[in-house]
Amino acid sequence: MKRSQYKWTLPAEITARLGSESWGAQRAIFETGHLLLVLHAPPKADGNEREHEVFLRLPEGKWLYKGTDRGDHALTKYLEDYRALYTELENRFEKAANIDALFAIIDSLIPLARSASNMKQALQAARESLGNDAFIIDMRDRGVDIARGFELLLADARLALEFRLARSSEAQARAAEVGNRAQHKLNILAAIAFPLMSVSAVFGMNLHSGLENLHVLAFWLVFLGGLGLGLFVKGWVSSTAPSAPEGKRPPPAKR
Structure with missing residues (x-):
């Protein structure tokens, strides 16, 4: 792919610093009083x-833009386009209601922040080459503000995403803890009820065991024996239950 050619005449010193395939990275080339400012349009996600x-x-x-006049107006509009994108993403960030929205904003911000930073460096190099040129100083200052804005907005979006992810993880951990406690309670109830149900099932069989004519006290002895076995199993279940997380243990007593 050949580098685009425009209707202007570049000094040989500048042409020697350009490749044949592309205009290259964002930069400022100053030779023989001519300043070539190569920038990139705001990237798309x-x-x-x-x-x-x-x-x-x-x-x-005089400023030219791709071979045409009014290059100063084109450079001003170029920076305004960056500013409009920043304002749009800032509004989206303020209205972001979920993690997916933050991911989409960060996905758009990363290339814009990188491109804006390189644009700022190119404008700073142009300002150093031209000295105290009022127009390029204004453009450099706008570029600095834009790059700084994208940088801060990206940092805020990442911080907001980390906060929401941490809050979501905490909510999931709490829900899991509630579920574990409920499961433990069910295990304890089952441990108490299972021996009683087993004894009831045995004595509820329609078979002659020779115990049908025993005193009623035998019934209560069997019941208490099953209850005691249930309490024993409950203690065994409780002793093998997982201990509480480190963060939930009470602080040690002060000496």
């Missing part, structure tokens, strides 16, 4: 391709 925005400042101070 659905692709890795970068569209180049190329500006040329002539020695007399």
